[in-house]
Amino acid sequence: MNQTTLKSDSTFHSLSALEVVTLPVLTVICALAGLPGNVVVLWLLGFCVSRNPISVYILNLATSDFLYLCCLLVFYLWEFSDYFNIAYFKYIHAVGMLLYTTGLFMLSAISVERCLAVLYPIWYRCRRPGYMSAVICALLWAMSLLLTMLLHFSCSSFFSKDELCLIMHSVIGPCLIFVFVILCGSSLTLLVRMLCSSRRLQLTRLYVTLGLTVLVFLLCGLPVGIMQVLGAIRALEIHFSTFIRLERAAFLLSSINSSANPIIYFFVGSFRQKHQQYQQRRSLKLVLQKALEDVAEGEKSGESPPQESVELSGSP
Template sequence: MEMNTTPTYHLNTTGVSDGNGFEYIDPYSGLRRSLKIMTLIIYCLAFVLGVLGNGAVIWVTGFKMKKTVNTVWFLNLAVADFLFTACLPMSVTYLALDFHWPFGKFMCKLNTTLTSLNIYASVYILMVISVARCVAVVWPVWARNHRSVRKASCVSLGVWVLALILSSPYFVFRDTAPAFRNEEVINCFNNYALSDVYDESVYELVIFRFKAMTITRIVLGFVVPFTVIVSCYAVIIHRLRRNHTLASQSGRTFKIIAAIIITFFLCWAPFHIFSVIELVHQITSFANLSLDYVITIGIPITTSLAFINSCLNPLLYVFVGQDFRDKVRKSFLNMLEAAFQEEESDSHTDTNTGNTSQSQMKSLESEL
């Protein structure tokens, strides 16, 4: 995912002449070549696993099961990840052709916009799921009375609209142009100048837009949702520890909570950290070879790691905590269907005070 106008790791030639007898020798050509091969392999794996895994989730939640709040959440999450992984072959082609984009300007814009849409939609859907689970634990009776497929669908629609708004700048700024070293090679890049002419007069505007886009993606695409997710599960853990009845049954819950937080953080934190490093490097007026080397290695690796999240989500939210010994004889689709089922207790409210603890337990188990 190329988020800047001149990605450092796109310089994959051994030398460039400026026409005056001076030739720049790229000291990282071998490293860039190895990283490109690694990235191609990861993208191909993410495509296969992501399309199959998310496609199966879409099939089960969208066509095989009765619509519930849980199926609405997971269906939207799977759609976001599926759209992204389905577009990965274009990125694979771009890399395989040595950063030549053969699909035209519109597809250049659309591909990056869909990538950004996945970032925001999937992260905010995960945040919504976390908030819903927190509410179900803290106010179980209220949650059962107010949970509905219609409300969940409206919330999901709001997430998609927000994600589309946050992604729309990429459709504006994304552009294609001949490469500096070879006019036969067409690059797909972020043209923050919105012009074919790039000089010092637009430098400050380009830097401002680049900073705004990067900071927005870091804050709204990671810091805010991650803070909400961690806060929600901190409340859940605190509530479980206070309720001894629930805590005795919470072993699987803690595993899922740990998996959600750790996976989310490991997949996205490195990407956003290197986005900050790259931003500092781009706006710094002096050359820093050590920082350039770090970015050369880090950007492709962290980008690939972030993309892997799209094929991990089906495993994370379907299989973590499931008893495989009891389900090993079941088919893949049956396992998915069992994972998304909600307890019958969610459809009604217990009026008997003596059943409150049991009702809360069933509600918690279905949410977590």
């Protein structure tokens, strides 16, 4: 074990009970609570609901959230065991950053998709390729994997110098900031079109779902990205123990973010529900469909309950 690892082990054992027990236990509880909701979303969007551009992004977002929560569980449950070795932290951390980055990319892609639908409605409905969502999702997964692998290998113990690790942090940090700016810019564009434009955008359940998801990410998911941007501090080993404490708190918030997304979908879909109660399996499917509806309440004809053949709006 090299000197860096020894210092990391010493820092880990010097953490207080708050960082060693309380924060990890809370993170594990949030992850366990969020896994079932993401599984339900994956099942419904993967096998029960007709695909459209938005549902493809939501399916990939739920996949990254589910795997990210699993990653947090593996790390902290392993840490609680007698076989934990801090030297392997970087491997789980790399997988977690891959999944977190993918989730950020997917959320940004959804916002950009809705901006295109609003700013260029004719192109979106008539010229947009039907396979574009699947291609973009594949590219975003590949980009996240590439960035994570470059960062992981440049900061591994194989390299004797920290300059390469610092360079990679200097590259990836601006990339995350750029994606975050795209997310905020597209979300603000939609908000301005709803509130201030002469041709106001009608509020639909899809925009409520997207708005709440972005808001929860800004409150709970963003801190992990900030810690990643500040990763250069960790590469230089400046205030390492403080960085670990903040990172554990950020992981707790990120577990809340990944667990809250399914709750948002089902809350928005079931809000002001006036229809009769159906069987649980059908009800969950229809609730998720309603959460992704891009139709204003005033435009719906009648009050008859939606049929199972009703598909999510927004299909090209």
